[in-house]
Amino acid sequence: MSEVKKIATRESYGNALVELGAEHDNLIVLDADLAAATKTGVFKKAYPDRHIDCGIAECNMMGIAAGLSTTGIVPFASTFAMFAAGRAFEQVRNSIGYPHLNVKIGATHAGISVGEDGATHQCNEDIALMRTIPGMVILNPADDVEAKACVKAAYEYNGPVYLRFGRLAVPVINDRPDYKFELGKGVVLREGKDVTIVATGLCVSSALEAAEKLAADGIDAKIINIHTIKPLDEELIVAAAKETGKVVTVEEHSVIGGLGSAVCDALAEKCPVPVKKIGVQDVFGESGPAVALLAKYKLDGEGVYEQVKEFCK
Structure with a gap:
């Protein structure tokens, strides 16, 4: 490979x-x-x-x-x-x-x-x-x-x-002929029925990796790539929440005020479902190799997998 x-x-x-x-x-x-x-x-x-x-x-x-x-x-x-x-x-x-x-x-x-x-x-x-x-x-x-x-x-x-x-x-995950970018529109990268994972930035690849691991455990995850945080594609997120009943957000940003908060704002008003926000948990970062830091803060594929699996229990 x-x-x-x-x-x-x-x-x-x-x-x-x-x-x-x-x-x-x-x-x-x-x-x-x-x-x-x-x-x-x-x-x-x-x-x-x-x-x-x-x-x-x-x-x-x-x-x-x-x-x-x-x-x-x-x-x-x-x-x-x-x-x-x-x-x-x-x-x-x-x-x-x-x-x-x-x-x-x-x-x-x-x-x-x-x-x-x-x-x-x-x-x-x-x-x-x-x-x-x-x-x-x-x-x-x-x-x-x-x-x-x-x-x-x-x-x-x-x-x-x-x-x-x-x-x-x-x-590089979007190197394919059917990729289409539209301002304000999210992209469904994988269909699923058990949980929706809404990710942004480098955490999109982490979410895709986690989805493969979850599938091996019998958990079918829908993956949505949100490249436009504002204006947020609320229609897509609400529809996905109605389909799966559970939503996880994943971002390399504080869980306060970022993608997770934007998604929660939309769902609280239009489709209240359980939500887990994966991101930096109200702490400052620290010096260290980038890959090691992503692993420590559970933002790599393994970390996202573990947190989503626990959430879906």
């Missing part, structure tokens, strides 16, 4: 920007002295006149992006998730969200899979923060194929978009 292809979605971000840059000369990329890490350096090499290094001044970068967007430019403001959503929250809220400007925020190095950079840089709160901003679209792709589709969709959408990317190379 051939080895599964793995690519970090931050790499996909940089490559997608280069591809879009060739088609659209109004696409400008901003970075906060992290072009090598966010992978916008490849765009800078291809289009040096359309890349602006704002220095270690993320709040200022958001203000510059806001201003540029009012001139017909489509700016992609890029930095780590901790700085994009955390440090610059006020500027994102007031300068981009409030006037509903056409700014795209490329947030890389999200979640605990940042690894050795440790708790200060492992942003597990960014989705929660961005969900509170009215009109903010939130995209969290599962792999290389989806990440590129997200960047293209963000460019085509008129309004603020928060894009979440990771540092760790993850399996």
Whole structure:
């Protein structure tokens, strides 16, 4: 069996920007002295006149992006998730969200899979923060194929978009002819009747791995990939909850305020069923190898499998 292809979605971000840059000369990329890490350096090499290094001044970068967007430019403001959503929250809220400007925020190095950079840089709160901003679209792709589709969709959408990317190379799972990306629409990756697993980001591959293990135990899991956290595909999630009667959410983010909370908000109103939220359980991360951290926090395939099996007892 051939080895599964793995690519970090931050790499996909940089490559997608280069591809879009060739088609659209109004696409400008901003970075906060992290072009090598966010992978916008490849765009800078291809289009040096359309890349602006704002220095270690993320709040200022958001203000510059806001201003540029009012001139017909489509700016992609890029930095780590901790700085994009955390440090610059006020500027994102007031300068981009409030006037509903056409700014795209490329947030890389999200979640605990940042690894050795440790708790200060492992942003597990960014989705929660961005969900509170009215009109903010939130995209969290599962792999290389989806990440590129997200960047293209963000460019085509008129309004603020928060894009979440990771540092760790993850399996390419959407490399198939029938894959279709649609903003705001979830993707059913596997049908099942016993439990619905709603996953996002790198945890989609974990959910698929868990589903194989669950099947061996006689548990038939339906897998839904949610690449758009906001607006959430409530129709799909509610329909799945009615089919299976139980829902599990899986995310590399705090269980407070992220995908799990968004799903619970929808189900509490439209289809109350038992829900288990798998994610970072109200704790900070820690320094360590990314793969080991995902295993410790039970976000890998084995960890998701164990938790879903226990929930289905």
